[in-house]
Amino acid sequence: MAFVSNFYSSSSTTTLKSDKHLTRTTRSLSTSTISSISRFFHKDSISFFPIRLNNIKPNQSVAKEVSSELSKIGSGVHLEKKGLEKDSEVLWQRYVDWLYQHKDLGLYIDVSRVGFTEEFCEEMEPRFQKAFKAMEDLEKGAIANPDEGRMVGHYWLRDPLRAPNSSLRLKIESTNESICKFADDVISGKISSPAGRFTQILSVGIGGSALGPQFVAEALAPDNPPLKIRFIDNTDPAGIDHQIAQLGPELATTLVIVISKSGGTPETRNGLLEVQKAFREAGLNFSKQGVAITQENSLLDNTARIERWVARFPMFDWVGGRTSEMSAVGLLPAALQGINIREMLAGAKLMDEANRSTVKNNPAALLALCWYWASDGVGSKDMVVLPYKDSLLLFSRYLQQLVMESLGKEFDLDGNRVNQGLSVYGNKGSTDQHAYIQQLRDGVHNFFVTFIEVLRDRPPGHDWELEPGVTCGDYLFGMLQGTRSALYSNDRESITVTVQEVTPRSVGALIALYERAVGIYASIVNINAYHQPGVEAGKKAAGEVLALQKRVLSVLNAASCKDPVEPLTLEEVADRCHSPEQIEMIYKIIAHMAANDRAIIAEGSCGSPRSIKVFLGECIVEDMYD
Ligand SMILES: O=P(O)(O)OC[C@H]1O[C@H](O)[C@H](O)[C@@H](O)[C@@H]1O
DSSP, X not given: OHHHHXXXXXXXXXXXXOHHHHHHHTTTSOHHHHHHHHHHIIIIISOOOOOOOTTOOOOHXXXXXXXXXXXXXXXXXXXXXXXXXXXXXXXXXXXXHHOEEETTTTEEEEOTTSOOOHHHHHXXXXXXXXXXXXXXXXXXXXXXXXXXTBOOOGGGGGOGGGSSSHHHHHHHHHHHHHHHHHHHHHHHTSXXXXXXXXXXXXEEOOGGGTHHHHHHHHHHOOSSOSSEEEEEOSOOHHHHHHHHHHHGGGGGGEXXXXXXXXXXXXXXXXXXXXXXXXXXXXXXXXXXXXXXXXXXXXXXXXXXXXXXXXXXXXXXXXXXXXXXXXXXXXXXXXXXXXXXXXXXXXXXXXXXXXTTSOGGGOHHHHHHHHHXXXXXXXXXXXXXXXXXXXXGTTHHHHHHHHHHHHHOOSBOTTSOBOOOOOOEEOOOTTGGGGTTHHHHHHSOOOEEEEEEXXXXXXXXXXXXXXXXXXXXXXXXXXXXXXXXXXHHHTTOOEEEEEESSOOHHHHHHHHHHHHHHHHHHHHHTTOOTTOOHHHHHHHHHHHHHHHHHHHHHHHHHHHHTSXXXXXXXXHHHHHHTTOGGGHHHHHHHHHHHHHTTSSEEEESOTTSGGGOEEEOSSOOSSOOOO
16 A cells, blocks of 8 residues: 555655656666556556566566555546557557468468567466477377376367377378268269258257357358258257258258267257157158268267268267367368368468467467467456457357357366466447447456458449448448457457468367367466366266156155145155255255146145145156156
8 A cells, every 4th residue: 555655645746657657756666566566557557568677576466456556546646548649559559569470371460459568478488388388288288187097189180190190190181081072972962861862960069069160150151051051969859849840841862960079968868869769750661861070989980880870970089079160060060061171171270280389480389379468367357358240149159159168177287276267258340339248348247359350241243332432341340449449448358369361271270279279378377278178077967857757756646646736835745755955955856747737736836836736747657757
């Protein structure tokens, strides 16, 4: 507190005029104090100008302490922002100095609106060197996912020569060949359904086995693809019914691709069972229309082999679900929609090559640097991803899994509890400007933005001016630039990633960019990006709920088979299940069954749980719930 007051009184005014001024007024202060103040002011209060002070260390706790002390001072302190003119000069220089360009990909990254300093970069350098070394080892086949004892090989998928041995290389190459051949044969009608040429794809999968294909379909599928794609990515019966109903008679010419690395994910299994039922009811033979993408010898693989499905494609042990877009998971659906998957792979490969460089020339490292700066290396700010292009709508959803499942970890690699993460959300601009940008500009300052800009508005020859000198795309451009400026003027940081066009090549590059940024960031914060131990907890609990439901059904069945029927209270059900401590869950199970006409509330109502008496509508003599 004292040093903050002194700082202000020594500067004789509550206005900071320049960085030089800041340097002068802080000369007499200790290094750590200068560090704290400079980082705090620099980042949160005044501007994002690089401040050149020696020995500045990123020190979150002190910066936060300064922040809190300043907030106590309250309205007594008014910090004037730098004049716009001056800002624009220095900002332009910063823009030019830091602009990243990948010539072949036509991709740019602007980090000038993130306020990291040269000193911060220097401080971070050792961590980046460590991360680069870890990435090099990973690419050479190290066990980069120690908890699961696995290699992490998604980079080999687009550059098989980098695979650590020839057997892996051949597997990748032959899989890619067979994907292209299969897609060609399906599109040409050489491989067809009993009812004729395939016209539709129904993709059944969840998480990493759905989000990439969904994103790519939305981004790249032509207006009239050879096969249209639909997705079942949940165990919501109404959602599944909707997809099947939308297919209608075309179910007979639908290629069903079931995607699951493990081959045992419940939602995907349920989707498959529901689709198979629909096939039976339509008098269709599922095995003539089913394709499996899964690990060799998984339950799904064995089922597909035994039932002689149309085709099976491998998922490799060393490719995680959330980084599987360049494996059969993403490539097969894309190829079937007429998307040039060779170009996707080429874009990703070019990006990977660029990401083997030093920080300033390494686009993924630049992103990781910005993420670290903006979120204090602890996820203190959310990442809002705003593509200004409708076809990239699902990018943020795709990134949500890639980033949050990779970085959201309880422990670091040394076993310390760190509760790391980086939250991601966003849809698209300018649409979101009419939804939540108000809060971003004026409200709680808990985020930074990544704009995704696409320079080409629409294919050449189609543009027109809807008012003199202005096209529809100019508005979109203006909205992006305006929002970027408006956010910046209120000290909200942003990154802008620019691509020329949304093409298979640029989409491949974007995916590769973020895959690598996540890997590097994980290294600099010392966590395992490639496992997901937390996901298991929910799955295990869901299994326990379903096991309890079977016991409840068994108890209710026994009471419902009595003559006369014996309606039971919740307490009675819980006692007979030997689970009195589970009474709340038993209530929820019964309320769910009652809402679906599978249990009958004889007395009372679900709104007052203690009043309920319940029985089953029918008695099953041979209890099959046990
Ligand atoms: O491909 P699957 O084995 O069916 O897994 C699908 C998804 O399951 C879990 O939720 C994992 O956390 C995800 O990373 C994975 O993508």
